[in-house]
Amino acid sequence: MTPYILVVEDEDALATLVQYNLEKEGYEVAVSGDGQEALVMVDERQPDLVVLDWMLPSVSGLEVCRRLRQRTETRNLPIIMLTARVEESDRIRGLDTGADDYVVKPFSMTELTARIRAVLRRLRPGLAEDRVRCGDIVIDRVAHRVKRAGGEIHLGPTEFRLLDYLMQHPGRVFSREQLLDAVWGSDVYVEARTVDVHIGRLRKALNATDEGDPIRTVRSAGYSLDVDA
Numbered sequence: 001m002t003p004y005i006l007v008v009e010d011e012d013a014l015a016t017l018v019q020y021n022l023e024k025e026g027y028e029v030a031v032s033g034d035g036q037e038a039l040v041m042v043d044e045r046q047p048d049l050v051v052l053d054w055m056l057p058s059v060s061g062l063e064v065c066r067r068l069r070q071r072t073e074t075r076n077l078p079i080i081m082l083t084a085r086v087e088e089s090d091r092i093r094g095l096d097t098g099a100d101d102y103v104v105k106p107f108s109m110t111e112l113t114a115r116i117r118a119v120l121r122r123l124r125p126g127l128a129e130d131r132v133r134c135g136d137i138v139i140d141r142v143a144h145r146v147k148r149a150g151g152e153i154h155l156g157p158t159e160f161r162l163l164d165y166l167m168q169h170p171g172r173v174f175s176r177e178q179l180l181d182a183v184w185g186s187d188v189y190v191e192a193r194t195v196d197v198h199i200g201r202l203r204k205a206l207n208a209t210d211e212g213d214p215i216r217t218v219r220s221a222g223y224s225l226d227v228d229a
Contacts, residue, residue: 002168003120004028006047008038008064009082010056018051021109022116024185026168035059039067042074048124049116052099054083062097069098078123080115082107134167135227136211151209158183159202166215166225175222199223 005022009015010033019029030047032038035056042050050068054061061081068074081099100119103112130142136149144160146153155163161183166174174182176192184190203215216226 002026002028003048003124004030004045005049005051005116006038006041007031007051008035008056008061009033009051009053011053017109018112020185021113023182025113026165027116033057035061035064038064042068042077046074046077049078049080049120051080051082051112051116054081065097065099076123078119080112080119132164132167134170134225135214137163137167137206137214139164139167148206148209149211153205153208155202155205158198159205162198162202163206163225166223170225170227173216173218173221173224178222195223 005027007015007018007022007029009018009031012033015031015033019031022029030041032041033056036058038050038052038056039059052061052064056064059067061083065079065081068077068079079099080101080103082103082105084105100123101115103115131138131140133139137153138147139160140146141164146155146160146163162179165179165182176195179195180190180192184194199215199217203213206215207213214226216224218224
């Protein structure tokens, strides 16, 4: 199951940056730039975690956090607050309001994603597993290792990211363009045929165990990880 994260941030450039990087990490992401709108979005579909800016128009992030904690259905919703406030008293105030963690601007995306994984691991352990299994394939994101039927599979960085993404959506067919956006990023120019090259390398590595080809090629559509292979 792909974790669904709601990013509530009124700085468009920062919101776009956070969304882009979280989607590269495999999360499903929605964005709101307004506190009141964010509350409505939570009502419509409850996220697995909220990244919440302190300073927001209409309703502050602090008030959004307070209201979510008052509701029975969102009382335990993981919340990470973003703020430019650096005083210890502000941090304590945010945590007392109900935030699970607190990240001070400016921050690195590496720090934010690490905080998100830590909070999900603590509060939603099923959504932040470091080891993911799909059929007879096991990927260890921390050790950066892959095994199939118990045997070690050696992959390059791109093939590892490609496999990780496919394993998050077993059975779903992705076009070359979708895989380019998810694995290489939408702001990087790479020819669509490059996907074929890396799929070929990934397929060769996975098939070295003679367990059958888990990658299905769908003509004129794209590629899928076939869990029944």
